[in-house]
Amino acid sequence: MSVTSDPLNGVLLEDRYRVDAKIATGGMSTVYRGLDVRLDRPVALKVMDARYAGDSQFLTRFQREARAVARLKDPGLVAVYDQGLDGSHPFLVMELIEGGTLRELLRERGPMPPHAAAAVLRPLLGGLATAHRAGLVHRDVKPENVLISDDGEVKLVDFGLVRAVAEAGITSTSVILGTAAYLSPEQVSTGAADARSDVYAVGVLAYELITGATPFTGDNPLTVAYQRMDHDVPPPSAAISGVPPQFDEFIARATARDPEARFADAAEMAEDLDAIAVELALPKFRVPAPRNSAQHAAATAFHSRPTVDFHPAPQQVPAQTAPPLPPPPAVKNPTRQLIRDPQDWRPIAEDDETPELASQFAGIDIGEFIWERQRARRSLMFWTLIVLLLTGGMAAAGWALGTNLQSLIG
Known part of the structure; x- marks a missing residue:
């Protein structure tokens, strides 16, 4: 584990929110574990890059989007508590999810059987449906923006940030890198996005959950992005055996190149998923949080460090970065990926048949x-x-x- 110095570590933003430990860093922002000292409540602090602080257009949009998202109430959405500007640091105050990201879970365990994929998609679509009814579009649905709590809750985060950055005219290579695999064709061609663009991204995400990989690859983000202009997302059954035709059709409709051919919004997509779950008798499942997440590492780093003065000099308080994530599981035959651990995706026990079902996992093609x-x-x-x-x-x-x-x- 490497040790670096973070100038924000230990700082009190707007005399209320204490920055405790870094969780993750992206192209637009850094996320910290923090504490609302007024309410004595743990929070997540998303501190935007300092280059945004001097852009009045961004700050206006940032505040507007934060207010809009704060009004949304759904179990599938990370709650936004507050927003502010402390010196050169615009920031969001959000619900702290003790757990990790869907990206970390996929790297740890690999592709999911249908019942586990449905358990991830259902709350994700529920949160998106609430936003779509309010006229909001996420624009950046991807595994990094899906959080999984230690209690099995699945929540979507980062509404509005992509739009605020885009309208400010500030681009970031790392932002493009993280998003290219999930962009809809219309976002690539014109930059336009509506609820159906989110539907497309969820369709790509569903493909990745089942197969363990995104449908398009390339040497650079532009190559990946432009492939969807001329190619349909292939059926997951072409990449992995045992996938039922219902999931092929579900993903094909969600990722249709013509927006008119997709589900109209997340609510309609959720209805179709529920119908598939009933038809296939998919068992209930509690999504596990990743075991070795950056969030857990940040909490460990904070609680294990020495006690310091409440207002320390920034350079005197070292911060520890999270350990690198383990590499994705190796695949010997890309068309037959097997579940590695029979307990990895075990359904919730509800009757005497569940143990028998779980025991069948070892050596059986996923799905x-x-x-x-x-x-x-x-x-x-x-x-x-x-x-x-x-x-x-x-x-x-x-x-x-x-x-x-x-x-x-x-």
């Missing part, structure tokens, strides 16, 4: 476990019917033979 169980049930019903028919037939034959013998004897 096949539900259909293997249904196939086994159909097979059992078939052979039970055959046995009943044979038993009935033998009984009838025995009765007929007995009657004939009695007639002959009589």
